Amino acid sequence: MRSVSLPTLFCLILFCAYHHPTASADPANQPTNAVKPTPLILEKNDGERRAWRDIEGLGPQPEMRFILKVDPQNGASSHLVFGTEDMAPGGKIEMHKHPDSDEILFLENGTARVSLGDSSRDVHGEATVFIPANTWIFAGSEVIHFAFIFSAPGLEEFMRAESVREGERNIPLSKAEDEEIMKKHLDAVIYK
16 A cells, blocks of 8 residues: 555545535635635744643643644635644643544544544554544543544644633643633534
């Protein structure tokens, strides 16, 4: 079986998203105020660089950073969200699910323990994890760098609300602020 490079994989995903069979090519069926997507060519560290905020009372958390590369604000995509994240040693993706969006995680390097639905296993660099909408996912890891793709926008606004732009003062969220953000974004993510 022939290996596909990461850039080729993302180009294929972007092509499929923009050529979705339910999308109308007829300009008369398009909203008049729709923003036209902007083609982007992004290097590894290009994009909207952000850092997750700690939550008061949970103790110090491993520093985790992510980059939103393509979404409604970056490239004006109305069909998908794409980004990358670095997970520090001891970092984890808490048990959660996305009600209205499929997700693909592509681990570029490292090792992670992934629990998906009713199964769990260790995965390594270049592994792909497909998470259908409404499927519970949890991951704990060593140091890993991974890419994430969502089939519909929504989660990126939760991610922005729970983070700060790189270089901004990172003030921890109170538990009440965190709960309010989670309540506001239940259409994008639900945590156990």
